[in-house]
Amino acid sequence: MIRYLTAGESHGPQLTGITEGVPAGLPITEDEIALHLARRQKGYGRGGRMAFEKDRATFLSGVRFGETTGAPIAMSIPNRAHEKDDSNWPKVLNKEGDGEDVEAITVPRPGHADLTGVQKYRYDDIRPAIERSSARETAMRVACCSIARQFLKHFGIEIGGHVTRVGSVGYEDSWEDVRKRVGPMLKDGAESVFEEADKSPVRCLDEELTQEMRDLIIKRRKEGSSLGGHWEVIVTGLPAGLGSFVHWDRKLDGKIAQAIMGTQAMKGVEIGQGFESGRRHGQVVHDEIIYEDDDFKRRTNRMGGIEGGISTGMPLIVRGVMKPIPTMLTPIDTVDFKSKEKKDTRYERSDVCALPRAIVVVESVIATVLANAFLEKFGGDSIEEIEERYSN
Ligand SMILES: Cc1cc2nc3c(=O)[nH]c(=O)nc-3n(C[C@H](O)[C@H](O)[C@H](O)COP(=O)(O)O)c2cc1C
Ligand SMILES: C=C(O[C@@H]1CC(C(=O)O)=C[C@@H](OP(=O)(O)O)[C@H]1O)C(=O)O
Numbered sequence: 001m002i003r004y005l006t007a008g009e010s011h012g013p014q015l016t017g018i019t020e021g022v023p024a025g026l027p028i029t030e031d032e033i034a035l036h037l038a039r040r041q042k043g044y045g046r047g048g049r050m051a052f053e054k055d056r057a058t059f060l061s062g063v064r065f066g067e068t069t070g071a072p073i074a075m076s077i078p079n080r081a082h083e084k085d086d087s088n089w090p091k092v093l094n095k096e097g098d099g100e101d102v103e104a105i106t107v108p109r110p111g112h113a114d115l116t117g118v119q120k121y122r123y124d125d126i127r128p129a130i131e132r133s134s135a136r137e138t139a140m141r142v143a144c145c146s147i148a149r150q151f152l153k154h155f156g157i158e159i160g161g162h163v164t165r166v167g168s169v170g171y172e173d174s175w176e177d178v179r180k181r182v183g184p185m186l187k188d189g190a191e192s193v194f195e196e197a198d199k200s201p202v203r204c205l206d207e208e209l210t211q212e213m214r215d216l217i218i219k220r221r222k223e224g225s226s227l228g229g230h231w232e233v234i235v236t237g238l239p240a241g242l243g244s245f246v247h248w249d250r251k252l253d254g255k256i257a258q259a260i261m262g263t264q265a266m267k268g269v270e271i272g273q274g275f276e277s278g279r280r281h282g283q284v285v286h287d288e289i290i291y292e293d294d295d296f297k298r299r300t301n302r303m304g305g306i307e308g309g310i311s312t313g314m315p316l317i318v319r320g321v322m323k324p325i326p327t328m329l330t331p332i333d334t335v336d337f338k339s340k341e342k343k344d345t346r347y348e349r350s351d352v353c354a355l356p357r358a359i360v361v362v363e364s365v366i367a368t369v370l371a372n373a374f375l376e377k378f379g380g381d382s383i384e385e386i387e388e389r390y391s392n
Helices: 030-041 114-121 127-133 135-154 176-188 191-197 207-222 252-261 355-378 383-391
Strands: 003-007 014-020 073-078 158-166 229-236 266-271 289-292 295-298 316-322 333-335 342-344
Touching (some): 003 135, 114 127, 135 355, 191 355, 316 355, 355 383
């Protein structure tokens, strides 16, 4: 089983990660990880931080001559922000008083982890809550999960995501219209979806919507507000039989939902037609089964590739919603947690709409869930051993 841990504060010296349980003999490169790290930094609506960070993960262990050894893979990504004078995080972590001249933050932003953080950890300054809850951490998460992504790709499993809605702008019929657009692309594998989406500054496959989404982001930025939206991730090449119905915590859809809801600012997830299926009746929701070319197939894929917690062999379709960014230039009401006085929210550098960047994060966390479901069925200690089991 692949596990990963990340450590690091948003403005601390570096992000650190350990990915453990990767079979031996998998070819992996820092360049392939760098590709997804660079994708995570791009997208219309991003804030100033992404313009100067140059995220690249360096392997510190577990890799030899471009292949995994089976040992834990440690990685680091430096934070350029740490070197800056306004870093707000001590330069020497164990030295008392270093950075104490920085003014304490006592005015929490609704929607961020500010108030819940100080209440839970009894901080007298919101800063440590900001630092660790920040989605800066997702840079290392993407790096850790990119290893699972390379594992899946080795077995022909591809992942690709795109944006289907930003605020009030999105596909009219988000299921049918998106299927028409994405369906023909899947014969080339799901990576063609992200490659095409990456050409759009908001990672949307539709040119007209791209323009409208950009305009909306410009409008909300000018107003000092923020935006979220909807996304979709598709996985092709996934074999049937991953996951199980025998117990709640073995259902593949349940595991995917946990990974998505564990990602900053994600407020909902659905598999296939999801919420929409609750509005329709049975005959037009369930996917009819046919037998063709010596195989069981489904005429449609409204269930999004999972039935009974088990993959069907159809493309996996995961969709979700990201809420608008909590930090906004135009303030809303809050309360100083020390003085208990009513206050306007304070502003600090922020994304306006991080959804185009977040797509890469959700693609990545799904990769590790799937790699583990794959390993559970076909697992072994080396890629060679897994190849034998898979080809059987
Ligand atoms: C890629 C990405 C970038 C984000 N950028 C910001 C940001 O610049 N400013 C901000 O206030 N929140 C940002 N967020 C959202 C916060 O990290 C998130 O709302 C906060 O950690 C509270 O967690 P919750 O929304 O899951 O409750 C971002 C989230 C993601 C996934
Ligand atoms: C640094 C990243 O995202 C950050 C996520 C984030 C938040 O509150 O989640 C707040 C901002 O941090 P800063 O105040 O340092 O600009 C974003 O830039 C990143 O994605 O690498």
